[in-house]
Amino acid sequence: MTSEHETLWNRCAHLGRVLLPLVDQEPWRQARRRDHLRTWGIDTAVGERLIETFAALAAHAIAVDAASLSAAEFDALPLRAVADAATAKRDYELLAGLPGTFADGRDEHAVKVFRLHTYAGGRAGLQLFRLSTEVRHALTVLAERSPVPFPTCGDVLRAN
Template sequence: MTKRHERLHAWDIDRDKGERLIATFGALAFHAIVSDAVVTGSPRTIAALDGIPLAAVAAATTAKPDFEILAAIPTEHTDPTEQADLNYLRLLTYQSGRTGLWLPRLRTELRHSLTTLMGRSPLATPTCADLRTWAAQANLA
C-alpha cells in the first residue's frame, strides 16, 4: 500500500474513489488554467495546452479557491462515473466536519503528486505534454 493510499484510508476515503477524485480535481485545475489562458488571448490549440507547465497546474491546485476551479464544470457528461465524481467534488465544497477536510486533503495529494513528478523529471520545466507522454509510457493513458 502506498503512503497516499494509507492516508486515504486514514481519512476514510475509499482508495479508488480518492484516486478518481484526485484525477478529476487535476483535470479541473488544468481546465481553470486553460480558461485563464484563453481569456488572456492564448489560442485554444493542442500545442498551447501541451505547453502548460506542470508547475502552473500544481500551483493552481492550492492557489485557486474552490469556486474558481469548480466554476466552469460542464453540466453534461457522457461518462456517468465522471459526472458522479464532479458532483461529489461540488458537494465536498459545502461539507463540514471530517468530510469537509476531504477536498483540501485531495488538493494536497494532487499537488504532492505533481511536485514529485516534476522533481523526478530530467526536464527543467516539464509540461502537460510530458505528463501525457509519461502516462502513455506507463500504459495509463
C-alpha cells in the first residue's frame, strides 16, 4: 500500500518527467538547453535527468512547506511557486522531507546523484545552480504558454 507521502512524491516526480517534453514542443528550446549543458561541461543525459529531478524536488519542497499538501491538493499548486522554489531554495532545502524509500529505483538514483552534487560543493554546486536556472526557465515557459492565467501543477500534468 502506498502512503500519502509516497503518492505526493510520485506526482512531483511525474511533473519533473513531463517538464522537458512539454517545453521541447518548440525544438529550438531543446537545442538551446543542450548547448548550455555542453558549455557548462554537463553530460546531456545527466543534466536533463538532474533537471527533471530538480523540478520534482522543488515541487515536493513547496508541497511539504505548504502544510504538507496531499497528493490530491498538489494539482492546485501554482507553477510559479515551483519555479520560484527552484532558484530561491538552497539545494539542501530541496532534500528535506523526502520519502525514506522510492518505489521507482530511477527516482532514488536521481535523488542520490542530486544529493551528491549538493554536498560536494565547488563545481558540482555551480552546476546545480546553473541547472536551477534551467528548471526555472522551463517552468516559466510552461506558465507563459498556458491558456489559463495562473497555471498549476495539475494544468501541466493534464497537458501531457
